[in-house]
Amino acid sequence: MIGPFPSTALVRREFLSTLRKPRMLVYTSLAVLACIGGVVLMWPSAQAVQIVGAKTSTVLLNVVTVVLMAGCGLFLPALAATAITSERDDETYDMLHLSLIMPAGMAFGKMLNALGVYWLLALSLMPVLGVTFFLVGLSWQHVLVRAAVIAWMAVAIGAVGIYCSARFQRTVVAIAASYFGALFVFGIPWVFGAAVLEFFRIRVFWLVEAACDVFMLRLEQLAVAVVPPTIIILDSRMPAAVNPLGPLIYLTLLALFFFRLTLRALRRPPKVRVPKLDKPIDDAARLHARRKRFPYYLIDPLKRKKIIEDGRNPVLVRELRWGVLGRMTVMVRVFYGALAVDWAVAVAFMLAFGGVGTNRIVDATAVAMTALTICTLLPAPILLSSLFVKEREHNKIEMLQMTLLRPTQILMGKLGAAAVQLSPLVVAAVLTSVIVVAPFGLARAEWENLLMLGAGLVTLFVCVWTVAALSLAVSLLARTTAGALVETYALALILFAGTSAALHLALQSAVIRRSIPPDLRHILSLTASSFSPLFSYVGLLERSRQNSWTFWIASCVMFILLGAVLMLGCTHRVNRGPERAKRRANVTA
């Protein structure tokens, strides 16, 4: 029975069935275990409870807040963006549209499905977080404000995602738009806000220190209202100044705005994809005349394509001619977009951390290069994770497997496509590092800075290679584009930050600090950093540390090898070789 609230059917079909899946148990267990691990590792020793207990509880609250907000920003856009496009892909949207479920019910049901899992995960962490009350220093209002902001932030991001899902026909476009929307609404203002605050703090207000505090407080309160994650900064420094009403009103307005847009999009009759009927043009003169106009000087879709040459990999040729290069205009836009973001980020960081008059140019380079690497890595899974999964979703992978193409050829074709798809992002990052970051060091004639820049570029390429391999591997195993995206982000987070951060946390815990001599702790700290190329790259800044370059090189080599192993695994997967080999071995025996 549908009942008085029509979306109950949707909720039952999607949300409850999601909860029944075994993977939910895995996700919940992992989240709770990670949280328990964090609490256990950060728990102060018995003697220190009175001294650092309150501080530790706040730090723990911040860690959980950051993790939940990061999870919200990384996973929710993909989950929400596929809510309605997946119905279109499965050709069930028309049936849903014809049912008695109203657009509001549909949007609500889809939203609840996208948010429900996240909220449940967040709720499951609360008992563990509650343990920190024993450390004193946290009030229940404190935790409540954080929980409300996180929950409302999820609603706002979910609303952006659901709108993109209703607005766009293609899943990948909806996902990309959803991430961009979430980034635009939350991420970029935060980066800029942080950079501007830092700039003001360092450059301007040291002149009028008395006026600074009041002005900074107002600025920070404004930042919290617009960009909820900054609540952590303010809450830690001046808890009394935090007013949760601002962020909650901002997030509610945002959610309502996008929810309204979603309803408008859902009320429209389903769009029919108009088939393309243009015939190719064989007349050279007409083609030449067209070439003078945008975007035909880049690529003309009506120009007859050559046959695939002998000896070339057909998968690569198809991916390039009909895939990546067929969407040349999109690639150019991605390049310009990436360049704009990279330049803005690099300029903001270089000005904030390494402008003329300070002696931290190497620090600024390292931070800027790390930020550029993150800016390059973040959109990479969106471009790559559909490479195989799309073939699988449309039952095309089997047709490829049935041809005489070797698994390595299929994989190399896809890898080539991945490289070309990532090239606008990588080229933008490299250009930015050469044009924006390098001149700061050259102006100060600090050659160490160039070394740091070179190491940053190597780190960038290592990270891109690993993420490309990871995206391909997940894409090969996942069943849906959204699943592939979420899993790629989760694994990338674990690979590039989680493992290393957890090891560092463990090393800082009271128990380990006491039991390990300082020399060994230093080596272990370097080892922990080497579990992430980004961490080990930033670790190069600490000149007091010996062997940091060796550990950075080891980290890079490890991640290159990891990428290679993942690619090897992909080859086996495409071939389904292990199963066949096992069987052959059994028969021989």
Place this chain on the structure above:
Amino acid sequence: MAMIEIRQLTKRYNKFEALKGIDLDVEEGDIYGFIGPNGAGKTTTIRILATLLEPSSGSAWINGIDVMYSPYEIKRIVGYMPDSFGVYDGMRLREYLDFFAAAYKIPGKRRKAIIDDVLNLTDLADRADDFVSAFSRGMKQRCCLAKTLIHDPKVLLLDEPASGLDPRARIEIKELLKTLRDMGKTILISSHILSELGDMCNKIAIIERGELLTAGDFQEILQSVRQTREIRLLVLDGSDKAAEILKDRPGIINVDRSGNEFHMESNLGQAQLAELLSELVQNGVQVVFFSEVMGTLEDVFLHVTKGGI
């Protein structure tokens, strides 16, 4: 030697046994109908033959080549058309076929002629420059069949090739398959729509719940299934007299009368049926039709299968 040989083929998905040790022989030049209800194991068998699935046990050979150990050689001689398939966005039909021709390592010089041949065979020549994603379902089926034929395979494995097609498209696909049979191809075609296979296949195999219930020559199976003949008699005048003659006549069972039309089950031979007809005529019955109703695949299917999934 059979073109396709299957021995004790089993496939298990965890506890569910999709195939329970089936044996099957398909001779060269056969159009072999592989029939069964949904979930019977047809697609599983075909996917194993196409090297896309590993069997849990048992073996299968195509043209003497083991499908498990020599998948690459199998791909050269097999064309597989799945029941559902996608097409690449933004590709025109000629480009689509060129891609698969290149994937089957057909040299560029020969490719154009082959693509033209395949387009003509599938009656798609005038759509060569159209986008495949814009095709109707029937056109996509043909397009997939064209792709399946591009490397001139000896054996065609067609999984529900006519599902979802309109009557005209079905008839056209049927005609196309007959042409392929005349070209010497061996075709294993699965379907649960019996009418589409009845007048096309020379041999059939019926599978249900992973078990092969019967397999062999269609006519022989039909005869083994039907112990009696079904005779249809239509008279213009003298239906009462005809009813009197048929009543209690040895060899005639279950006479069903509807006005001037009679349907009867009989175990009479050819000569006795001739006698019966002449007796009817001699007694003044004006006979319009006196004919045997031929058995259909539906009869065989209903007789052999138990129903349910």
